[in-house]
Amino acid sequence: MQGPYAFINERPQPYPLLKMSLALDPHTHTKFDALNQHIRNTLVLPGQLVIIGDSRTADCTAAEAQLMRSAQNTKLALLAYSATDQFLIKNHDQLQSILSYSSVGIGSASSAWSKHLAQVEKTLMEIEDLHKQYLRKGTTGAREEFLVKRRALFARLDTQISGMARLGTGLRNEGSIKKMLGISSKSYWHHGEISGYEERVKRLAKASQMLKAGTYIGIALDVGATALEISEACSTGREQECTQAKYVEAGKLVMGVGGASIGGTLGTLVGTSACAIVFGIPTAGAGALACAIVGGAAGGLASGKLGSSAGEFVGKFLYKSVEN
């Protein structure tokens, strides 16, 4: 691969294990260690940046230095605000994979489904191998070959996924399936986007410190997750998916957050009023607060989910309308 790259680590893992999983060129090992001093010989936490150096030179370039600074800042922000760290972990790619994998788990009860999943897994392994091969070679010719092969594998995967969707096992749309199956397990970002990630981590950390309220962090992370989704869908060679992701993810975000906010607000009032009118619990006091919390949580969850689904539906509809 030409030029330095970085990706976000997804799960806690020891540094040597992470290094091994990358299948690096033997002569780039020393450079990898030098570039990743912020995580060297530690447990690499989710959200931290891992830098892959420019394979053309053994020296450190300016771009690599910039990435090292970003990685260091991200690490500090994550370590300084452990609460945000948890939120990041929860909201990172991993969560989506886990959630969707649980759907797969339910669906995989039947043997036919298991077989189908095995085929999908095989395709995914091939995609993963292709990525590794590409990272090792890093030439312009390899890039072209990589793109062609990846497109073919994605096409095969799309067919398999549409087959899955037809079985009606509660799996979600293509965008989510792409995420669910962990295709984007290593999101390589160019330098410019990395600084955006660093900024986002900083902002979230600050927000957590200042507000000490889950709602705002949740919203901020929702926004961050949406940006990640779009950024990943917009990887080279998938322009159509990129445009669709913009519509679908934006719709999900706006309606999900909007719905949850309105539902939560309305839920708190409905909870309090119901307790007051039906059970005669005064509208001020611990009883009312309990009713408000229960009502708010239920309302927020229900309308957030409903809003998110509606947003996704509307996003798809708008995308189709614009495309036609």
Add this chain to the structure above:
Amino acid sequence: MYLEYFVLGSCALLLLSFPIMFSAMFKKLDAAERYLQYSSYIVGCRHTFRNAPFQGRPQRVYAMATVILIPKVIQWRGMVLVEDVEKIPRHLKYWMVIPTFVTCLSLFGLIISWFFIDDWP
């Protein structure tokens, strides 16, 4: 086909409810609440939601709308006087009820769509 527009309309209504609600809660709520300053329902809600975002103003607008729409039920629990509610000027009543109505309508629309559209993402 019409259902798609129905979902679209519900979503638009939900988004529209935000500016209407914000206008009501920052421009008209205080004036409307002054008419019900002895209502234990309104005062209680104000106290309970005082630490919520925007000092609980959205909840207070919904509470005002509830009192305006079903004053007799709230009076039955001894939490408001119907006479006090009647004193609220008509335009203030509209300012409290319309945002609540728009919000509920949009949520209702989404729920209805959820029942009718079977290929939800």
